[in-house]
Amino acid sequence: MDNRAEVREFLMTRRARVSPEAAGLPAGANRRVEGLRRSEVAALAGVSVEYYAKLERGAIAGASAAVLDALADALQLDDAERAHLLDLARAADGIPTSGRARRRGSGRSAPLRPSLQWALSSITDGVAFIRDPRQNLLATNALGRAFYSPVIGDGGRTPNLARFQFLDPAARDFYPEWDLFAHMCVGVMRAEAGRDPHDTALQELVGELSTRSEVFRRLWAEHDVRRHGAGTKRFRHPVVGELTLAYEELAVTAEPGNVLLVYTAEPGSPSAEGLALLASWAATQESERPSIPAADA
DSSP states (O other), X not given: OOHHHHHHHHHHHHHHHXXXXXXXXXXXXXOOSSSOOHHHHXXXXXXXXXXXXXXXXXXXXXXXXXXXXXXXXXXXXXXXXXXXXHHHHHHHTTOOSTTOOOXXXXXXXXXXXXXXXXXXXXXXXXXXXXXXXXOBEEEEXXXXXXXXXXXXXXXXXXXXXXXXXXXXXXXXXXXTTHHHHHHHHHHHHHHHXXXXXXXXXXXXXXXXXXXXOHHHHHHHHTTOOOOOOEEEXXXXXXXXXXXXXXXXXXXXXXXXXXXXXEEEOOTTSHHHHHHHHHHHHHHHHHHHSOOOOOOOO
């Protein structure tokens, strides 16, 4: 991904989103641009029009923290967008983000450490899984395998949450609020692309989804970013029906870029009963699975 193009498109889409009224400026007549003019952003940020025009052309390398902060204020960026702007500037300066090594190879993740799988398996009342920056579902606990059975399917290549979201018709049943999930998925991926523009596997995934999904292509062009963090989501599981789950995202510090996500239900709620039923169903499925006989000595 061309960092200069990323910077240019991000700043242009953010500028178009801020109205003069929202910035405390007179709207005037005969405006030919949507949102703010470059000169207005420059004035709000306290820089020259020429310098802001240079930044918006993508030449953000060398911009000071004070300038980036002023620019974020002028464009009324939220926390996720501010972080994204800083990530784009770091990438332009050749500074790796969050201690991550640049990814230029196949993007295959290292084998899961046994201790990390043990930690996942110790979580029994909630859905727990490891996700990498490319939306690959790397590992789950037992309840997670049952919960994400529509995503995991019959095996084969590593399950990918973005491919499921945009390419699998079953996603519209699994996610009752499909449009919201689509925006979230693309926003998280866009933020990851800003953090590591050298991740060729992520670039290839974006190219694949852009080719195969008109919705993904449109959302990607909007340049919206978001942090996952914490919140509540609704699901419709094929076995237990509607579930409303709270989620928490935790960084796996030993593997920068990977995150541990845990979905839980409010104690005593119908969703908690649904998770318990799903856990019971999963245990039954596991017990009915034929065992593999040991080879003769």
